[in-house]
Amino acid sequence: MSQNKIDAQSFSADYLARAYGHMQRILEEETPAIEKVADVLAEQIAKDRLVHVFGPGGHSNLASQEIFFRAGGLMHISAILDEGTLLSNGALRSMAIERTPGYGKVVISDRELGGDDVLILVNAYGINAALIDAALEAKRRGVFLIGVSSREHADNSSPDHPARHPTKKNLHDIVDIAIDTKVPVGDAVVSLPGMTEAVAAISTFANAFTLNTLVIHTISRLLERGIEPPVWRSGNAPGGDEANGKFIGKFRHRVKAL
Secondary structure, eight states: OOOOOOOHHHHHHHHHHHHHHHHHHHHHHHHHHHHHHHHHHHHHHHTTOOEEEEOOSTTTHHHHHHTSSOTTOBTTEEEEOOGGGOGGGOHHHHHHHHTSTTHHHHHHHHHTOOTTOEEEEEOSSSOBHHHHHHHHHHHHTTOEEEEEEOHHHHHTSOTTOTTBOTTOOOGGGTSSEEEEOOOOTTSEEEOOTTOSSOEEEOHHHHHHHHHHHHHHHHHHHHHHTTOOOOBOOOTTSTTHHHHHHHHHHHHTTTSTTO
């Protein structure tokens, strides 16, 4: 066994710096797209309509959960938490399903989304079959479609990659507005001496930061219009149950995952 000590703290600090720099880059470069999306979401919420969010793919499901039923999150967010690609049902099963053509179409059809709806599709890499089918079906139904994914990762993934949809399309080529999360190919960003593979993924930070930034911009738009939108308070915070209870009846039967 090697006796060479690795300064893990230094590499952790490098990871922190990379994560911060990555989010700073999103803020600097994607604000115009975020502002466009915020205008759409604010209009939807001003009309008391839901904003749907779907993250088809293993860890991309975390993105749909990040702004749903979350402290400080908009109550008008309705997450599509489809069981098929959730890691809790088996990681290899999840990957197989996200690569299955036709699956995403079934999910969107089941929700019966249409021309009055807005859907945010979030996926770290922007290429898998379930994601692309969901996007294509949503577009066919007239849904206003927003994509949150990495252009770099999609553009640099081989057309023959086994995860790809038969059309070879990328999410950012289909949606009405695309927000680029800039996740590098491979996702992991830290190289340790003696390791063949990089470690420490960046996509969850990128997705969560992008979506929460979008929430901030959307709420700002609404406040500028004199509208204070309902947001969730942590149930573990003082008065959380009481604050949320004022709105539960309004959303209980409209938001499927509540």
